[in-house]
Amino acid sequence: MTKTIALLPGDGIGPEITAPTVELLNKLGDFSFEEHLFGGASIDAHGTALTDEVTAACQRADAVLLAAVGGPKWDTTDPAKPRPEQGLLGLRKALGLYANLRPVRPVPALYDASPLKREIIDGTNLLVVRELTGGLYFGDRGRRDDVAWDTMIYSVEEIERIVRTGFKAARKKLTSVDKANVLESSRLWREVVLRVHRDEFSHIELEHVLVDNAAMQLISNPTAFEVIVTENMFGDILSDESAMLTGSIGLLPSASLGGDGPGLFEPVHGSAPDIAGKGIANPLAMFLSAALLLRHGFAMEDEAAAVESAVDRALAEGLRTADLGGDANTADAAAAVLNYL
Amino acid sequence: MTKTIALLPGDGIGPEITAPTVELLNKLGDFSFEEHLFGGASIDAHGTALTDEVTAACQRADAVLLAAVGGPKWDTTDPAKPRPEQGLLGLRKALGLYANLRPVRPVPALYDASPLKREIIDGTNLLVVRELTGGLYFGDRGRRDDVAWDTMIYSVEEIERIVRTGFKAARKKLTSVDKANVLESSRLWREVVLRVHRDEFSHIELEHVLVDNAAMQLISNPTAFEVIVTENMFGDILSDESAMLTGSIGLLPSASLGGDGPGLFEPVHGSAPDIAGKGIANPLAMFLSAALLLRHGFAMEDEAAAVESAVDRALAEGLRTADLGGDANTADAAAAVLNYL
Ligand SMILES: [Mg+2]
Ligand SMILES: [Mg+2]
Numbered sequence: 001m002t003k004t005i006a007l008l009p010g011d012g013i014g015p016e017i018t019a020p021t022v023e024l025l026n027k028l029g030d031f032s033f034e035e036h037l038f039g040g041a042s043i044d045a046h047g048t049a050l051t052d053e054v055t056a057a058c059q060r061a062d063a064v065l066l067a068a069v070g071g072p073k074w075d076t077t078d079p080a081k082p083r084p085e086q087g088l089l090g091l092r093k094a095l096g097l098y099a100n101l102r103p104v105r106p107v108p109a110l111y112d113a114s115p116l117k118r119e120i121i122d123g124t125n126l127l128v129v130r131e132l133t134g135g136l137y138f139g140d141r142g143r144r145d146d147v148a149w150d151t152m153i154y155s156v157e158e159i160e161r162i163v164r165t166g167f168k169a170a171r172k173k174l175t176s177v178d179k180a181n182v183l184e185s186s187r188l189w190r191e192v193v194l195r196v197h198r199d200e201f202s203h204i205e206l207e208h209v210l211v212d213n214a215a216m217q218l219i220s221n222p223t224a225f226e227v228i229v230t231e232n233m234f235g236d237i238l239s240d241e242s243a244m245l246t247g248s249i250g251l252l253p254s255a256s257l258g259g260d261g262p263g264l265f266e267p268v269h270g271s272a273p274d275i276a277g278k279g280i281a282n283p284l285a286m287f288l289s290a291a292l293l294l295r296h297g298f299a300m301e302d303e304a305a306a307v308e309s310a311v312d313r314a315l316a317e318g319l320r321t322a323d324l325g326g327d328a329n330t331a332d333a334a335a336a337v338l339n340y341l
Numbered sequence: 342m343t344k345t346i347a348l349l350p351g352d353g354i355g356p357e358i359t360a361p362t363v364e365l366l367n368k369l370g371d372f373s374f375e376e377h378l379f380g381g382a383s384i385d386a387h388g389t390a391l392t393d394e395v396t397a398a399c400q401r402a403d404a405v406l407l408a409a410v411g412g413p414k415w416d417t418t419d420p421a422k423p424r425p426e427q428g429l430l431g432l433r434k435a436l437g438l439y440a441n442l443r444p445v446r447p448v449p450a451l452y453d454a455s456p457l458k459r460e461i462i463d464g465t466n467l468l469v470v471r472e473l474t475g476g477l478y479f480g481d482r483g484r485r486d487d488v489a490w491d492t493m494i495y496s497v498e499e500i501e502r503i504v505r506t507g508f509k510a511a512r513k514k515l516t517s518v519d520k521a522n523v524l525e526s527s528r529l530w531r532e533v534v535l536r537v538h539r540d541e542f543s544h545i546e547l548e549h550v551l552v553d554n555a556a557m558q559l560i561s562n563p564t565a566f567e568v569i570v571t572e573n574m575f576g577d578i579l580s581d582e583s584a585m586l587t588g589s590i591g592l593l594p595s596a597s598l599g600g601d602g603p604g605l606f607e608p609v610h611g612s613a614p615d616i617a618g619k620g621i622a623n624p625l626a627m628f629l630s631a632a633l634l635l636r637h638g639f640a641m642e643d644e645a646a647a648v649e650s651a652v653d654r655a656l657a658e659g660l661r662t663a664d665l666g667g668d669a670n671t672a673d674a675a676a677a678v679l680n681y682l
Contacts, residue, residue, distance in 0.1 A: 115461045115561050136477075136493065141525040148529035149494040152477065156487040179574070184482040188489035212581040219560060219585045220456050233520070237578060241556040 002030050003298060006061035006262070008038035008054075011074075011084060012271025013281035014067030020334035021065070021286045027341055028294065028303040034061065038091075039069025039084035039271075049087030055094045063297035064095070064264045067286060068271035092132070096258035098158070099165040100130040101296065102239040102268070103253065103288075104222075105308070106246045109315040110324070113247035116219065121245055126225040127169055128242055130235025131162040132256065135185075137232050154185050154231065159192040165257060166229030167201040169296070175207050177214045177230035177238065189231065211238070218242055243268065250282050250323045251311075253289035255296050265293040275322070280329045282321035284311055287337055310340040343371050344639060347402035347603070349379035349395075352415075352425060353612025354622035355408030361675035362406070362627045368682055369635065369644040375402065379432075380410025380425035380612075390428030396435045404638035405436070405605045408627060409612035433473070437599035439499070440506040441471040442637065443580040443609070444594065444629075445563075446649070447587045450656040451665070454588035457560065462586055467566040468510055469583055471576025472503040473597065476526075478573050495526050495572065500533040506598060507570030508542040510637070516548050518555045518571035518579065530572065552579070559583055584609065591664045592652075594629035596637050606634040616663070621670045623662035625652055628678055651681040 005025070009018040025031055036054040037045050049069070058064045069084040076083060091097075105125045111118045131154075139151030166174050176193045178186035190208060197206045209217065211234045217224055218241055230238060243252055252268040267285035275281055287307055295304035314336035320326020321333055328336070346366070350359040359376075366372055377395040378386050390410070399405045410425040417424060432438075447455055447462045455462050472495075480492030507515050517534045519527035531549060538547045550558065552575045558565055559582055571579060584593055593609040608626035616622055628648055636645035655677035661667020662674055669677070 115457050117456060117458055120456045137523050139490065143525055143529065146497040147494060148526045149480065149492050150524045150526050151490050151492050153488060153490040182478050183491045184484055185489045185491050188484065212577045215556065215578045215582040216585045219582065220588070236553045237556045240553040241560065241582065244557045244560045247561070 002032045003062040004032045004034060004060070005293070006058045006064045007033050007035040008064060008066040009035065009041075010038050010067045010069040010271060011040040011071050012068055012273045012276040014069070014271055016276070016279060016281050016330055017267075017283040017286040018065075018067045020283050020330065021290050023334065024287055024307065024338060024341070025290055027338065028306070029298075029300065038066065039087045040071055040074040042087060043074055043082045043084065048082050049084050050090040055091065058091060059094060059261065061262050063262045063293050064091070065290065065293055066264060066266040068267065068269065070271050071273035071276070091264065092256060095261050095264060097256040097264055098131065098133045099162055099257040100132045100235065100239070101169065101255040101257065101292065102128045102130070102242065103292070104128070104242040104245055107248070107251070107312050107315050109312070110246070110248050110251075113324075114245060115247055116222075116245055120220070121222060124222040124245060126222060126242065127227045128235060128239040129162065129166040129169060129227060129229040130239055131158070131230070131232045133232075134158045135232035152183065152185050152231070152233070154188060156188065156192055159189050160196060161259070163193050163196050163229055164200070166227055167196065167204055170204050170227040173205040173207070173226045174201075175209055175214070175225055175228045177209050177211050177228055177234055179211050179234075180208070181210060185231070214238060215241060218245070248324065251285050251288065253285050253292050255289075255292040257296060263293070263297045265289045265297065279331065280322050282323050283330050283333050284321075284337070287311055306341060310337045313340040343373045344403040345373045345375060345401070346634070347399045347405045348374050348376040349405065349407040350376065350382075351379050351408045351410040351612060352381040352412050353409055353614045353617040355410070355612055357617070357620060357622050357671055358608075358624040358627040359406075359408045361624050361671065362631050364675065365628055365648065365679060365682070366631055368679065369647070370639075370641065379407065380428045381412055381415040383428060384415055384423045384425065389423050390425050391431040396432065399432060400435060400602065402603050404603045404634050405432070406631065406634055407605060407607040409608065409610065411612050412614035412617075432605065433597060436602050436605060438597040438605055439472065439474045440503055440598040441473045441576065441580070442510065442596040442598065442633065443469045443471070443584065444633070445469070445583040445586055448589070448592070448653050448656050450653070451587070451589050451592075454665075455586060456588055457563075457586055461561070462563060465563040465586060467563060467583065468568045469576060469580040470503065470507040470510060470568060470570040471580055472499070472571070472573045474573075475499045476573035493524065493526050493572070493574070495529060497529065497533055500530050501537060502600070504534050504537045504570055505541070507568055508537065508545055511545050511568040514546040514548070514567045515542075516550055516555070516566055516569045518550050518552050518569055518575055520552050521549070522551060526572070555579060556582060559586070589665065591623050592626050592629065594626050594633050596630070596633040598637060604634070604638045606630045606638065620672065621663050623664050624671050624674050625662075625678070628652055647682060651678045654681040
């Protein structure tokens with residue numbers, strides 16, 4: 001059956017990088033696309049960053065592909081005014097997306113851009129699976145007299161589902177990151193990881209690493225990791241730290257997954273309003289987000305890998321958009337990648 | 342008046358690296374040393390890692406210099422048995438040490454050992470000031486039914502004193518790291534930082550960086566930092582990440598400071614029981630800990646800087662102990678550094 005992809009080009013460079021991505025996906029499968037206004041574009045048309053109609057359409061779709069939202073036009077400190085980011089928060093909530101996946105796969109052709117030495121990053125191919133709807137960022141918080149607090153809180157069920165997402169994404173090895181030598185929520189986390197491993201994924205190698213140690217090893221020995229699964233705040237810190245290993249933030253894709261519903265796939269970069277409309281935006285992170293959609297949304301591993309190697313190949317053959325120090329434009333980049341597909 | 346330094350050689354290589362450090366300090370000032378059993382050595386003699394007499398002696402001293410504690414001899418999972426680390430926890434508490442200082446100052450002669458490219462680390466000289474007695478590691482925690490929690494909690498007073506420690510350690514710039522876009526405790530943290538800056542340290546440049554962004558910048562642009570001040574868990578993660586920048590963990594010193602009482606100065610490395618007694622331990626982190634004692638304990642900045650440049654010079658001239666891939670022993674290393682003092 002034809003899979004439906006809800007397309008949210010959003011703002012800034014979003015539409016420019018979405019168009020060639022549709023072309024790329026059409027070469028790999030029989031997909032039906034439904035395009036919707038989202039973010040600032042939706043605010044302009046409907047006064048809200050995410051309408052009920054778009055929410056419903058995304059819930060009905062088999063996957064959601066988002067480019068980027070925001071821009072100075074909608075920047076406001078007035079809490080009563082709508083903001084583009086609200087669309088993202090609303091959509092995550094409506095789709096029940098509790099897992100954020102951030103792959104870090106430095107491309108050999110761009111090793112020079114990494115702050116790390118070539119021999120350290122060579123062969124790195126890791127995935128950070130971050131819990132997205134619980135933990136310290138969502139627990140009870142407040143202030144009384146001269147004291148302020150936040151609560152890191154997790155239920156067994158919340159831990160179980162994110163840990164399963166981690167195990168499912170792993171081929172050989174899962175690294176669970178916690179602070180079980182100090183935190184009670186981490187001790188519960190580790191108990192659940194051990195049980196889920198024993199009962200459902202005993203064929204996968206499991207290791208536990210403390211969060212401070214993980215922050216060290218990501219720099220000193222990033223090839224030690226395949227899939228890292230961790231709670232919300234640890235994942236926030238470690239996924240951003242990992243992103244820096246590549247030195248090319250403009251190339252990073254991400255996936256947000258929930259239960260049985262559609263996942264949301266988007267580049268890590270923003271809407272780059274300064275270069276919007278010029279046709280020079282780098283579409284590669286969007287292509288790589290499409291690869292994640294194929295892999296994690298539709299279980300089309302071969303097609304996902306084909307996109308990734310076409311991107312690697314194009315870069316190896318010298319493709320460089322402006323953000324990578326070259327003068328290739330969006331059309332050049334799209335042509336180069338499609339050529340190697 | 343002669344300053345008194347309480348010496349805690351501790352276990353393993355501790356005594357071997359303490360002896361030349363006393364020699365080094367004697368070249369730089371008029372100090373009186375009082376040596377005490379601590380850690381495993383104290384367990385063997387007195388059945389406890391820290392006696393009341395030693396606690397009192399440390400409280401009376403002007404500074405405490407500790408080498409390392411622990412070893413397989415005292416490893417136990419029996420909670421009723423004494424453990425060497427309990428000495429450290431007890432001493433920190435008795436001295437009211439709420440600030441942990443970890444300088445990261447890669448030595449040019451050892452840039453090759455860093456996972457980072459030379460041009461990225463060149464010129465890095467940063468200090469992480471971590472709050473040590475509050476926050477997520479000490480707040481209320483527990484478990485009820487299927488849920489576990491920990492609490493990140495700070496009072497205005499706790500924040501004020503660590504922030505002052507940070508400002509005092511800065512010459513030009515302080516970076517306060519928080520997650521004020523999400524956490525209430527971080528919002529209180531930022532308010533206090535702003536007030537202390539305005540009222541007491543307006544001559545120091547102040548910047549606020551979110552913790553995930555800090556984790557990125559430490560890799561991509563470590564020279565952007567001079568002093569980082571942050572809460573306990575963020576500091577745990579960021580100080581360990583920073584430590585990795587040098588690639589030579591064996592060279593890192595640390596300081597723990599309280600209010601008006603003596604500070605505690607010690608290398609980050611452990612007691613290395615595998616090489617204890619062979620006379621081949623690297624004493625440089627201990628020398629650099631003595632430099633921190635001079636700087637932060639006794640305000641002897643010139644003497645502290647002299648130790649650091651003597652260490653740099655010795656390494657530049659080729660000094661390499663076994664941990665650095667060479668065959669210099671402890672005596673060789675001590676002679677080389679004293680020679681350049
Ligand atoms: Mg982040
Ligand atoms: Mg640590």
